[in-house]
Amino acid sequence: MGGACVHTIASMQTQHPTTHQRPPVAPAADGGPQGARRLFQLEEAGQPTLALQVQQGAAPPDPGDVVYVHGSTFGADLSVFHRFGGDSWADALNSAGLTVWGFDWAGYGHSGRYPRDSTEAVGRMADVLPQLHRVIAAVRARNGDRPVALVAHSWGASVAACYASHHPQDVQALVLFAPIVPRSPALVPAATATLAAMLPSHYPVSIWAQYRRFVEDVPRGHPQVLDEAHFLAWSQAYLATDPDAARRSPPAVWTPAGPIADLRAWWSGEWLYEPARVQAPTLLVRGAWDSLCTDADAATLLAALGSPCKADCRIEDATHLMHLEQQRGALYRQVNTFLLEALVSTPFSPLEIS
Numbered sequence: 001m002g003g004a005c006v007h008t009i010a011s012m013q014t015q016h017p018t019t020h021q022r023p024p025v026a027p028a029a030d031g032g033p034q035g036a037r038r039l040f041q042l043e044e045a046g047q048p049t050l051a052l053q054v055q056q057g058a059a060p061p062d063p064g065d066v067v068y069v070h071g072s073t074f075g076a077d078l079s080v081f082h083r084f085g086g087d088s089w090a091d092a093l094n095s096a097g098l099t100v101w102g103f104d105w106a107g108y109g110h111s112g113r114y115p116r117d118s119t120e121a122v123g124r125m126a127d128v129l130p131q132l133h134r135v136i137a138a139v140r141a142r143n144g145d146r147p148v149a150l151v152a153h154s155w156g157a158s159v160a161a162c163y164a165s166h167h168p169q170d171v172q173a174l175v176l177f178a179p180i181v182p183r184s185p186a187l188v189p190a191a192t193a194t195l196a197a198m199l200p201s202h203y204p205v206s207i208w209a210q211y212r213r214f215v216e217d218v219p220r221g222h223p224q225v226l227d228e229a230h231f232l233a234w235s236q237a238y239l240a241t242d243p244d245a246a247r248r249s250p251p252a253v254w255t256p257a258g259p260i261a262d263l264r265a266w267w268s269g270e271w272l273y274e275p276a277r278v279q280a281p282t283l284l285v286r287g288a289w290d291s292l293c294t295d296a297d298a299a300t301l302l303a304a305l306g307s308p309c310k311a312d313c314r315i316e317d318a319t320h321l322m323h324l325e326q327q328r329g330a331l332y333r334q335v336n337t338f339l340l341e342a343l344v345s346t347p348f349s350p351l352e353i354s
Contacts, residue, residue, distance in 0.1 A: 037081065039110065042103075042138050051110030052103040052135055054142075055081065057094035064172065064343040065143050066093055067136060068102040071154035072259035073205050075109030076102030078238055079153065079323060084230050089323055092332035093151075096340055099143070103135045105156075107202075107256040109241055114256060118201035123256030125159050125272055132163050136170050147172040149339055154178050154292070154320065155259040158266070161305075162273035164280050173342040174282040174307075175335050178290055178320050181297040182266045199261055204252035207235045217289045217319040225317060225325040234324065275304035281342040282310040285334055287318030287327070309342070 042050040053076060068080040068090075080089045080102045090100040104111040107123050114122040139148055147170055152160035157179035164171040214226045239245040242253040265272055282305055286293045298312050313334050318327040 040138065041110075042134055044134060047130070047134075048106035048112035048114065050103055050106065050112070050131055050134060051076075052101060052138055053081065053110075055090045055094060055100045055102075057097055057099070062099065063097055063340060064146070065099045065101060065139055065148045066151050066339065067139060067148045068100065069132065069150055069152035069156040069160045070102070070105070070108070071156045073210070073253075073255055074238055075104035075111075075241065077104075077109055078234065078241070080151075082234065082237070082324070084227070084324070084328070089328070089332055092329075092336060093339075096336045098149075098336075098339065101135070101139050101148075105131060105256075114201065116202075120201060121199045121257040121261040122201050123258030125162060125258075125262050127258060128159060129163055129166070132159065133167070136163075136167075140170070149173040149175065149343060151175040151335060151339075152177065152179075153323065155180055155262060158262070158272075161275060161278055161282075165273050165275065165277035168277075168279050171280045173339055174278065174280045175338065176282060176284045176301070177323065177331070177335075178286045178293040179284065179297075179301060180263060180266050180292060181301045182269050182271055183297070185268050199264075200257055202254045203257050203260070204248055205255045206248075206250045206252040207239065208250065209252075210235065210238065214319070214321055214324070217287075217291050219289065222317075225319065225327065226321075227326070230324070271304075275301065276306040278305050279307050281338075282307045283313060283335065283338040283342075284311065285313040285315065285331060287320065287322040287325075288314050288316045289318060290320045290322075292320045311338070 037053045037055045040052045040054075042052055068076060070076055070079050080093075080100065082088055083091070090102065093100045105123060105128055106112055107114050136148060140146065149172055150160040150164065152175065154177070157176040158181075160174065161176060161179065164174050211231065214231065215224055218224055238253060239251055245251045245253050262272060284298055284302060286298060295314070298314070302310055302312055315322060315327055315330050315334070318325055318331070322328060322331050
């Protein structure tokens with residue numbers, strides 16, 4: 001992978017939503033070198049309240065702000081801010097001097113919930129794009145109105161790419177970690193197609209369902225890439241995000257079904273956005289064992305993106321949830337390398353991955 005990043009980003013004056021700062025959020029239970037994060041609640045009339053957190057490094061330099069965009073089943077606390085063995089992805093980004101912002105989509109984590117009596121899948125891409133706009137406006141209200149880098153996972157990566165295609169003035173760099181890419185219906189796994197056809201407003205996701213996601217793509221006979229003790233702690237934190245989880249059998253988190261509806265559209269061959277309009281320097285990074293973002297998917301997306309600076313990085317011995325696996329350090333290094341060079345508009349030369 002390679003390329004050169006030469007780009008100019010214009011500033012934009014934004015309309016900023018009402019925000020309320022809450023007390024600091026305590027670090028995860030396993031601690032870590034960084035202090036508490038700050039939590040803001042973004043309120044807007046008629047819209048769900050969104051939880052936005054920020055974690056800053058200890059010292060300059062300050063090359064920019066990263067907004068992490070989570071995927072379809074768990075929020076920022078369980079991804080970018082979750083600490084395994086004392087360190088999180090946010091800590092790694094802070095070590096490069098970057099300020100890290102993480103938020104929860106409506107229906108997840110600390111954010112407001114959709115009405116339980118909804119009759120259609122909630123939280124689709126079209127529904128959440130205004131939420132991402134609110135988040136970025138709130139960040140720019142606090143960072144001198146400078147553009148941000150979006151680091152996004154899975155379904156969230158596709159939403160981030162869509163946002164970048166509509167709001168290039170907001171996005172200085174784009175990291176698409178295991179994005180979902182349109183496929184022919186003939187290539188869709190049967191189980192996923194069945195789930196997509198159901199499409200209630202929400203659906204329950206159990207610990208077992210999450211565990212299967214961590215292990216199902218690991219080749220037979222290969223050691224698992226997820227530490228069992230880490231998963232046990234993570235799974236308890238996951239259930240704690242839904243106060244009603246323990247009342248279900250088995251215990252499960254009530255999850256918006258909108259992303260599944262988007263997945264059905266993508267895997268019917270629809271894009272839902274125009275990738276040719278994405279102009280920000282873009283890194284596509286994925287695990288070699290990821291069945292949801294394969295070599296063919298990566299080639300399709302890279303060919304469609306309009307950015308003159310785009311690159312593909314495949315990391316060995318990793319799956320769709322690499323940010324929580326043993327190869328997460330390689331992911332962190334690749335993303336830091338790209339962001340530091342993209343944010344200062346200099347050529348980037350990615351590290352070799354073994």
